[in-house]
Amino acid sequence: MPGAPGVGYGSRVSALGVFDPASAPADAIVEVATLALAIAAGIFVTVVGLLAYAIVRFRARPGDGPGEPPQVYGSDRIELAWTVLPVLVVVVLSLVTARTIYAIQGAAQPPGALEVTVVGHQWWWEIRYPALGITTANELHVPVATGADGAPTWIDLESADVAHSFWVPRLAGKTDLIPNRRNRMWIAPREPGLYVGQCAEFCGTQHAHMLLRVVAHPRADFDRWVAAERAPAAIDPAAAAGRRVFETTACINCHTVRGTVATGRFGPDLTHLASRQTLAAGAAALDAVSLRAWLEDPDRVKPGALMPAMQLDAADLDRLVEYLLTLR
Ligand code: CUA
Numbered sequence: 298m299p300g301a302p303g304v305g306y307g308s309r310v311s312a313l314g315v316f317d318p319a320s321a322p323a324d325a326i327v328e329v330a331t332l333a334l335a336i337a338a339g340i341f342v343t344v345v346g347l348l349a350y351a352i353v354r355f356r357a358r359p360g361d362g363p364g365e366p367p368q369v370y371g372s373d374r375i376e377l378a379w380t381v382l383p384v385l386v387v388v389v390l391s392l393v394t395a396r397t398i399y400a401i402q403g404a405a406q407p408p409g410a411l412e413v414t415v416v417g418h419q420w421w422w423e424i425r426y427p428a429l430g431i432t433t434a435n436e437l438h439v440p441v442a443t444g445a446d447g448a449p450t451w452i453d454l455e456s457a458d459v460a461h462s463f464w465v466p467r468l469a470g471k472t473d474l475i476p477n478r479r480n481r482m483w484i485a486p487r488e489p490g491l492y493v494g495q496c497a498e499f500c501g502t503q504h505a506h507m508l509l510r511v512v513a514h515p516r517a518d519f520d521r522w523v524a525a526e527r528a529p530a531a532i533d534p535a536a537a538a539g540r541r542v543f544e545t546t547a548c549i550n551c552h553t554v555r556g557t558v559a560t561g562r563f564g565p566d567l568t569h570l571a572s573r574q575t576l577a578a579g580a581a582a583l584d585a586v587s588l589r590a591w592l593e594d595p596d597r598v599k600p601g602a603l604m605p606a607m608q609l610d611a612a613d614l615d616r617l618v619e620y621l622l623t624l625r
Contacts, residue, residue: 313493315466320442321449321485322401322469329397336386401470404483411439411450417461417474417496419603420503421565421578431526432553434565435578436510438522442485446516449485459501465494465511473498486513495579502601508579529556530568531623539620542613551604554624564604571625577602589618 318324355366415437416423424433439450454463456474464471468484486492496507514522532540540557543549549559555568573583580599581587587598593614595602609617 313466313495317467319486319488319490319492320468322483323467325397325401326470329393332393333390336390340386406451406483407449409448410483411448412453413437413439413450414453414455415463415474417454417456417458417463417500417507419458419501420496420507420599422463422507422509423457423565426523429523429527431523432566433526433569433573435508435575436512436573438512438514438519438526439484439486440516440519441487441489441513443487444516449483451481451483454480454482460498461496461500461507462498463494463509464497465492465509467492468494468511471497484511486511489513489515489518503578503580503599506578506580506599508575510574510579525572525625526569530554531625532556533620533623536616536620536623539616539618539623542609542617543620546607546609546617547605548607567621567624569624571622585618585622588621589614592617 316327316330318327412426412428414425414427416425422435422437424435424437425431437450441447442449452463452472454472454474455478456476458476460476461474462471463474463482465484468486469482472480472482474480490513492511492513494509494511496504496509498504500507543554544558549557549561551561551564553560553562553566553568555566559567571583575581576583576587576591577595577599581591591598592607592609594606595604596606
């Protein structure tokens, strides 16, 4: 699975890997979930077993008289058992859950941890690395946490509009992104690879297309990615016509391409758009065909998308696609 570009389409649910943790907070959550499941399974087997026993043992037999069998009321022992046992189960599960929550939320940020700010938007993820001067979208790149030069990632979560929820099951539990509030969480992926996730709080019509990718790199690869992202946008003379279309259309009011007149903040930063695997927060793979369809009519790719169709003619669309794909 690591690095497979197609993961997230069709196989989305299985690829989430709720029971396949790859990071410290997710390990602890799977432990609690497994314990709760084991207890629930035990209760299920006990109840169904007793029910089956009662059905067979006390079934109606030929020769039974008419009317109800003798009705028995009150058994202190049984009533005590079915009161005390559930209370114990609830207490044990509460304590284990509370211990896990405190352990995860109380973890101190180690020196050297990577700091990222993720801002939820309808319906995409803004990803900023304040200390590195990088802004990207929908694909969070981090170093693996293990090894001599590894580091966990601490994430500040904010929202630009409504409540969203950051959820990458193999890395950590869900944490909400709430307007006018800053939540924190952390991830510590052990292995390099691609970890898929999605918004887990209903946030409007395209909530289901608010997908998220976390790419964990060995340190050297991560440093190369950082260097590439910090570089200004590529200027390819062959795409000058497309660049002119971009810079003279309302694109620049909402998008930033560093080094150009485009400094909008409402939509995703496009400085290195073509380095990303997906488009429109995972609604489509990033290639010339889907990019053109998206620019022609975003609503057709992602109904309700807040990006308007720019009513460009076919030639300008082709030029614009050509230009955007040079932004590696
Ligand atoms: Cu954002 Cu659901």
